[in-house]
Amino acid sequence: MDFHGTGSSGKMSVESAANLWDSLMAKHKNAGTKLISPSMALQKDETMMQPFLDAVSVKPDCIGVHIFQNSIEGVKGVLDHYKTKYASYNCLWITEFAYANYQNGAHNYGNVGETDALAKQAVQLFENDDMVKAYFISDADNGDNGALTPSHNGKTLSSLGSTYKQAISSSSSKRSNHALRHVRRAAAASRRSATPEEQ
Template structure:
């Protein structure tokens, strides 16, 4: 009997350990979705501008989810946001990689003459009623609608040039600093405070709108083969509508953390991801779009991109990576792993201060957070391997890390530290 109990206990421990990483990852992705008391129809009217001729205004209704179908763990949206805006905060999963940390010196960042305010892209993404907030439960109906962006459609398959992004020039408008946001973040005061100092931002949709001179960087979150329900299908529908309208982005990345499970990641096999990459994303390369790789949940412990790369015919131009580490030494290891393994420059599409060893724990000490931000910004700016970087602005990273106050929409202490770190770059 005692032996049987010991064996049973060992089996349980194995299962618990196998799911430990996913549990840590799940805690990272708390959701913010606007939940309305009454189901209503929201109609957004905008002009679609076609190069060479003015198109008549079109009308499209946005979907508003019934409150009865909203997951119970959705939190309220920040009060400073538009009531029609769904927001979702995102952060990357932890790495369980353990290695000895080596000390490095970080040189002060020199001011760049290219720090002019970025110009917006020529072609922005087409608004779609199918677009939904990043990270909603795959078992629930689509979250409430968000404020649609204005859109324009190119008359030919030419990539926009306003962002300055090309295969030979990967930094938007010559300025690396950006922001990993969520749907509706462009409506906050914190975004307005950051806008003069950043060149790009993302909101985890394919059609992130340009705002206040800041370029929206699109992402195809997932595709067929992902079991993530409406998290995948609604974003895919938006992307397909963009392609049908010949709206060609300057840069498009995909997919979001296919190496981890739904609903916090896109959960795709390497074969499915490779097939969908060739079908959906690769054709953009011939039209001048810069292609960003799938971003990995497991940081430098990933084992997805190598078989994925072997299975595709069209390579990516820049490697999209996530950094969730407690100090600049570990952040540098993440960058160096991807550069050395895949031979590409990296776009740090998310970074946050996380004590990820021996267990996953977002940083809570403001002094540690401030030091981390100043050190990694200095490192990113000084590294020729890093073409762009942006901090995660998600719930699930504790109370101290988020850059935007969820109640007022204003900069937090962390947000202020980031703005001060990138001023004048």
């Protein structure tokens, strides 16, 4: 809600976002659903989350986080921002993370070695942080090496998909179980969306 660009939901005011959230999410909260906040596209440079949290009457239970960085230091920087600023929630969901550098309008994606290495390091970081309750790699348009299956065909795992699956399979936490189901769903969704020629 804090950014307008390709693939985004569009920038909106805090008031509009809060009103929309309250109108859509109250019934779910009242039914006992745990709510995850919207994630901020501007990552650690965000300025909208706290005003949003102050404005909504239906409070989320956990803070959603997007992390698109091209180094583990960058990942840690985003994570540290949310851990410090929203410590009272004691709950972060990394709803998307990937190797990507969007600085200054660039879309710099890593090579196979870089994307694989970052995925492995990020999983270790998230698994060792008690405030991170769940994490999911982004299987969207994050460059040639950023898909979990080659060209999103769902037939086999890519190098990144295999690396990510191995990293999360080595842990028995609830977080990694969420992530593993996400890999399986992404592969199944890719198979469903493939054309007959691709299948």
